[in-house]
Amino acid sequence: MSTFHSRLAKVQQQLISDGLDAVLIMSPAATTYLSGCYLLTQTVIPKREAYVLVTGSGHASYLVCNIEEKMAREDSWIEDLHTYVEFKEEPATAVSRLLHQHNLTHARVGIETHTLPTASAQLLRDALPFCTFSSWDTPMAEIMMIKEPEEVAAIETAGRLTLRAITHALTHAAPGSSERAVFTAMMTEMMSHGLYPMFNVFTSGPNTLLVHGEPGSRSLQPGDLIRLDVGGRWPSHYLSDMARTAVVAAPAPQQADNYRKLYNAQMETIEAVRPGIPISDLYHVCAASYGRQNIPFSMPHIGHSMGIGLHEHPLIHPGETTLIQPGMVLNIEPFLADPVRGEGYHIEDLVVVTDTSYRLLTDPTPELIVVPG
Amino acid sequence: MSTFHSRLAKVQQQLISDGLDAVLIMSPAATTYLSGCYLLTQTVIPKREAYVLVTGSGHASYLVCNIEEKMAREDSWIEDLHTYVEFKEEPATAVSRLLHQHNLTHARVGIETHTLPTASAQLLRDALPFCTFSSWDTPMAEIMMIKEPEEVAAIETAGRLTLRAITHALTHAAPGSSERAVFTAMMTEMMSHGLYPMFNVFTSGPNTLLVHGEPGSRSLQPGDLIRLDVGGRWPSHYLSDMARTAVVAAPAPQQADNYRKLYNAQMETIEAVRPGIPISDLYHVCAASYGRQNIPFSMPHIGHSMGIGLHEHPLIHPGETTLIQPGMVLNIEPFLADPVRGEGYHIEDLVVVTDTSYRLLTDPTPELIVVPG
Numbered sequence: 001m002s003t004f005h006s007r008l009a010k011v012q013q014q015l016i017s018d019g020l021d022a023v024l025i026m027s028p029a030a031t032t033y034l035s036g037c038y039l040l041t042q043t044v045i046p047k048r049e050a051y052v053l054v055t056g057s058g059h060a061s062y063l064v065c066n067i068e069e070k071m072a073r074e075d076s077w078i079e080d081l082h083t084y085v086e087f088k089e090e091p092a093t094a095v096s097r098l099l100h101q102h103n104l105t106h107a108r109v110g111i112e113t114h115t116l117p118t119a120s121a122q123l124l125r126d127a128l129p130f131c132t133f134s135s136w137d138t139p140m141a142e143i144m145m146i147k148e149p150e151e152v153a154a155i156e157t158a159g160r161l162t163l164r165a166i167t168h169a170l171t172h173a174a175p176g177s178s179e180r181a182v183f184t185a186m187m188t189e190m191m192s193h194g195l196y197p198m199f200n201v202f203t204s205g206p207n208t209l210l211v212h213g214e215p216g217s218r219s220l221q222p223g224d225l226i227r228l229d230v231g232g233r234w235p236s237h238y239l240s241d242m243a244r245t246a247v248v249a250a251p252a253p254q255q256a257d258n259y260r261k262l263y264n265a266q267m268e269t270i271e272a273v274r275p276g277i278p279i280s281d282l283y284h285v286c287a288a289s290y291g292r293q294n295i296p297f298s299m300p301h302i303g304h305s306m307g308i309g310l311h312e313h314p315l316i317h318p319g320e321t322t323l324i325q326p327g328m329v330l331n332i333e334p335f336l337a338d339p340v341r342g343e344g345y346h347i348e349d350l351v352v353v354t355d356t357s358y359r360l361l362t363d364p365t366p367e368l369i370v371v372p373g
Numbered sequence: 374m375s376t377f378h379s380r381l382a383k384v385q386q387q388l389i390s391d392g393l394d395a396v397l398i399m400s401p402a403a404t405t406y407l408s409g410c411y412l413l414t415q416t417v418i419p420k421r422e423a424y425v426l427v428t429g430s431g432h433a434s435y436l437v438c439n440i441e442e443k444m445a446r447e448d449s450w451i452e453d454l455h456t457y458v459e460f461k462e463e464p465a466t467a468v469s470r471l472l473h474q475h476n477l478t479h480a481r482v483g484i485e486t487h488t489l490p491t492a493s494a495q496l497l498r499d500a501l502p503f504c505t506f507s508s509w510d511t512p513m514a515e516i517m518m519i520k521e522p523e524e525v526a527a528i529e530t531a532g533r534l535t536l537r538a539i540t541h542a543l544t545h546a547a548p549g550s551s552e553r554a555v556f557t558a559m560m561t562e563m564m565s566h567g568l569y570p571m572f573n574v575f576t577s578g579p580n581t582l583l584v585h586g587e588p589g590s591r592s593l594q595p596g597d598l599i600r601l602d603v604g605g606r607w608p609s610h611y612l613s614d615m616a617r618t619a620v621v622a623a624p625a626p627q628q629a630d631n632y633r634k635l636y637n638a639q640m641e642t643i644e645a646v647r648p649g650i651p652i653s654d655l656y657h658v659c660a661a662s663y664g665r666q667n668i669p670f671s672m673p674h675i676g677h678s679m680g681i682g683l684h685e686h687p688l689i690h691p692g693e694t695t696l697i698q699p700g701m702v703l704n705i706e707p708f709l710a711d712p713v714r715g716e717g718y719h720i721e722d723l724v725v726v727t728d729t730s731y732r733l734l735t736d737p738t739p740e741l742i743v744v745p746g
Contacts, residue, residue, distance in 0.1 A: 041585055067584050087691075113495070180564070187561075211440050212440075310417055
């Protein structure tokens with residue numbers, strides 16, 4: 001069975017078991033997952049909505065802005081392609097037409113309530129007054145949560161290329177370089193291996209406490225901590241997301257100690273990964289490691305699943321009871337703030353859950369990375 | 374009056390004139406505009422919602438995820454800062470608490486219906502059953518539509534740096550280079566001048582007809598057309614968005630002719646820009662130029678306003694009756710498909726509307742850019 005038919009069958013089976021007649025998918029990640037087509041504009045121009053409609057009979061339709069028709073025709077495995085012309089018709093009006101064509105005028109339809117804008121939901125309700133719409137956020141997320149081997153391979157490649165770019169840029173930097181110069185070298189290395197930059201946290205010295213700070217003109221001085229959290233998209237729509245901490249020249253004993261404790265907490269958490277236990281267990285293992293090592297723990301979550309989306313279900317937080325299952329990909333990313341030194345430390349690596357435990361997709365870094373002094 | 378107080382006063386005045394008691398802003402661009410703080414995660418992790426509440430008395434509150442508290446404290450001019458802890462509380466629940474604190478329990482509240490997710494709107498309605506919520510998408514967009522001089526300066530700098538990076542990369546490329554290599558050189562140049570890459574359309578040869586195609590391993594051959602549409606964010610949250618077309622070695626006569634006609638259409642459209650006429654006039658001027666030059670016209674829109682958001686109001690389409698006003702920034706971007714050659718041509722430049730006409734923020738390129746042969 002092809003990837004498409006296998007995904008479609010999962011959606012069909014789940015929507016039937018949920019007592020629905022159809023589901024209407026429009027979040028960029030899930031639309032990409034079901035269509036096989038990545039539309040850049042679905043993210044950067046949110047009004048340019050794209051939809052996948054799946055019916056209880058297992059039929060899939062794909063609706064895109066007519067500007068994207070050629071792309072959708074070439075890249076998507078869904079043959080039943082429909083388009084709308086921007087400004088002539090609202091995307092939600094076009095998709096309600098599609099539901100009419102399928103005689104889904106008195107249907108129970110699952111929607112992604114965390115993504116579908118209020119205005120689009122209202123248009124759907126107005127055009128289909130006899131339909132009932134209900135949240136299908138969690139079932140869709142749960143289907144995407146178990147990665148296929150090809151997905152794991154793409155995520156692993158993206159992660160390894162990202163780690164290589166990070167290591168290369170930091171070990172070729174020097175005191176006096178600006179944050180921006182080192183960041184640019186890192187992104188250049190990523191792009192030259194085919195990753196499109198997606199986000200860019202790169203801070204040094206006192207700015208390392210800004211969780212999502214961006215690189216500036218600050219010049220790196222011996223003893224400075226560098227904290228980064230970067231990611232790319234590879235080859236067309238799987239993400240990397242990796243955090244690392246480095247020091248310029250040589251670490252102070254306290255810096256080395258902070259990092260070692262953070263690394264210990266990460267490794268203890270990773271080693272706890274196995275199928276059958278609730279995700280929240282990983283959070284508690286991490287918190288306990290912080291406690292034992294006497295470092296302050298205050299993270300609302302310590303990691304997340306990832307794939308086409310950056311934060312995919314489940315996130316590793318204390319209220320998450322989902323059981324760990326083979327095929328899940330998890331980013332484990334503890335963060336440590338040292339308020340005395342005014343520094344933030346961060347590390348983030350990827351594992352895939354196997355039948356009995358886990359496999360590392362990226363290799364954690366046991367010591368602070370050192371920018372040559 | 375500070376930038377903040379001037380923006381706040383505009384919002385306050387408009388919401389009162391619309392008969393509202395408060396407005397709740399949460400689209401990333403408008404939240405950044407009102408708070409002065411750019412939160413990377415608001416875009417890349419959409420569930421991490423941030424809100425600005427403005428009341429009829431002119432009070433502004435800012436609600437962010439507690440992970441972003443330090444960033445918001447340092448970067449935002451809104452002093453009344455509130456936070457929520459992810460997974461303990463839904464952002465919409467936290468913002469409804471804020472409305473309760475302001476005694477806005479029986480209020481008329483404007484919301485951004487094109488951005489606010491259905492689930493968050495439902496939480497608000499459930500928590501505030503006596504409030505009425507109505508669309509405030511257009512008024513917010515109209516306030517942001519008229520740029521302040523500092524905004525125009527940021528957009529101009531971003532645009533000029535982008536054009537310089539494009540020109541540099543193309544004129545230093547050579548036949549045999551891959552799309553990816555030239556694209557990477559372009560982005561490296563952009564980043565080294567402080568622009569964070571935002572999107573990346575870069576195609577060559579037959580792929581130039583893929584409106585939003587991304588760079589791959591295809592190697593550039595003499596005679597190949599190159600079409601690109603790239604943008605960055607500078608210095609923290611203003612965007613550039615620029616399209617250019619180039620040819621490897623020397624253009625065929627038909628290529629030079631196609632480009633010249635596209636450039637003519639762009640210039641005729643730009644020269645029509647002046648305050649007081651409806652935006653749709655620009656669309657018709659462009660279409661008429663295509664007609665006169667006997668080239669096929671099929672674009673649903675031929676440009677858009679831009680600022681913190683990529684496609685800001687108004688877009689230049691035939692149904693858009695908004696009048697052109699001083700302070701608007703407009704991207705003029707005609708596209709030409711040559712189905713016989715199987716090529717797509719694109720050019721995009723920026724103007725700001727002045728009291729009597731327009732000023733170019735980036736300089737249009739009258740001939741195809743040539744990659745040295």
